[in-house]
Amino acid sequence: MNEGRPTKAKWWSRPRPGAVGADSAPAHLTEPDPAHPVAPSRGTGGGAEPDTPEAQAHPGDAHGPERPMGVPGLVPGPADAEPAPGAGGGAAPAAGVHADAEAVPPPGIPAQGGAPFGAPPAGAGSAGPAESAPLDPWRNYDPWAAPGSPQRYGHLQQNGPFQQNGVAVPTAAERRRRARKALVLGAVALALVSGGVGGAVGAYLERNGGLTDIELPQAAKEAPGRAPDSVAGIAAHALPSVVTLHVHGSEEDGTGTGFVLDGAGHILTNNHVIEPAGGSGTITVTFSGGQSAKARVVGHDSGYDLAVVKVSGVHGLAPMPLGNSDSVQVGDPVVAIGAPFDLANTVTSGIISAKERPITAGGEKGDGTDVSYVDALQTDAPINPGNSGGPLLDSRARVIGINSAIRSADSGSDLGTGQAGSIGLGFAIPVNQAKRVAEELINTGRATHPVIGVTLDMNYAGDGARVAAKATGGGAPVTADGPGARAGIRAGDVITEVDGTRVHSGEELIVKTRAHRPGDRLRLTVRRGGTDRTVTLVLGSADGD
Known part of the structure; x- marks a missing residue:
């Protein structure tokens, strides 16, 4: 049976030696339209012409009656007849079918370029494929092998690069590529996670000063002296x-x-x-x-x-x-x-x-x-x-x-x-x-206080310390036979200096006097009637309170 088979863009066929149309296979593969399947060609596998009794008895297939080709999953059809004697020749394609057209494999067999489907290897008869040939889903498929035999379908289930559900089984190179891809993706994910974690840890460390307690520098203990x-x-x-x-x-x-x-x-x-x-x-x-x-x-x-x-x-x-x-x-x-x-x-x-x-x-x-x-x-x-x-x-x-x-x-x-x-x-x-x-x-x-023996007018507003006109209680302002009286000081005199230091008030004169001991000698500047004169006296003593 010479049916057309679909192709995949990334698969290339290897023409089988001696196959019909091997030299005229197209350089690219095309996807057939499922709505318009390729009509079966006649006579492409060699043998009797379409008008022969065999052809009439098996319309649509020069090798015998029409045989179902199985279902997806590469399960063989119910009754595969033996191919017609002499199959494998180089009969011309049926009218209306181009010699380069690719045959359609049974359902579940992916399409790939190469010899027309159904053409036996060069020099092969109705027997199975050559024992020395490696199992290949295209080269070793033998429609003339006994139905259900490993030479026809079994090797596809055991050694083929496809699963029974039609999904490709990854090769070792593909598995390595997938493993590398998974490793790269894992590394990228790990880097992203590590970066996020590192950023969070860095922010925490910046806020909290690190993973350990902070110890500030400090000077060593010094001697107390x-x-x-x-x-x-x-x-x-x-x-x-x-x-x-x-x-x-x-x-x-x-x-x-x-x-x-x-x-x-x-x-x-x-x-x-x-x-x-x-x-x-x-x-x-x-x-x-x-x-x-x-x-x-x-x-x-x-x-x-x-x-x-x-x-x-x-x-x-x-x-x-x-x-x-x-x-x-x-x-x-x-x-x-x-x-x-x-x-x-x-x-x-x-x-x-x-x-x-x-x-x-x-x-x-x-x-x-x-x-x-x-x-x-x-x-x-x-x-x-x-x-x-x-x-x-x-x-x-x-x-x-x-x-x-x-x-x-x-x-x-x-x-x-x-x-x-x-x-x-x-x-x-x-x-x-x-x-x-x-x-x-x-x-x-x-304590004893040094004294001059005069009463001062504490209300005097002029410069210096003025001797009062009278003492408290109406007595004399200058103590009789006191240090001031012996120095010639009189009522109304103004004392302006003590030992050459200016005094501006009665309080200042007392302060200057009490800075000395009783018996100390003082030199006073006294103004009387606009005239200044200097007197010397020895301080007396008075009991304090």
């Missing part, structure tokens, strides 16, 4: 001698600072610090190490704003060394230690801003008896309420002043009564004056 003249060195040396005082009275409480004067337990502070205790209050002294002890008042003086208290039963006290305030120069570095706002052991630093700055502080009683007159050292070291009574130290950790007053923005100047903070204007009692007063308070319980 500091240069003795540094702020740290000064503080380390002085702090064991500085104390904090907590005062509890019947009407008010207060906090201040003091420092140890000697091993006997004497502590120097401001008078306004201990003043709230009165005669029945309590004073508690706390040392820098935390030890506390009760203290009693040894002596105090409101005119100098100084007081001495004493603790008992405390051993190992470290007295604070005293410097010399006369040696201090403007611009010298200083360190202040105290308990501002009850913050004990607070250390600040600055410089000496000015010397011999006359200030007055106190006066809350209204009668002038509690006013202190200080020829002060001015400093910009921050001092605040609670610093009162604390030491002002030089670069050798020696006391050069006792912090007593500040000038604040609201014009307050008493550290013990106001709550205004520092604006860089602090004042300290020079240690030379404080030393003399402390010694008198320890030795006698009272």
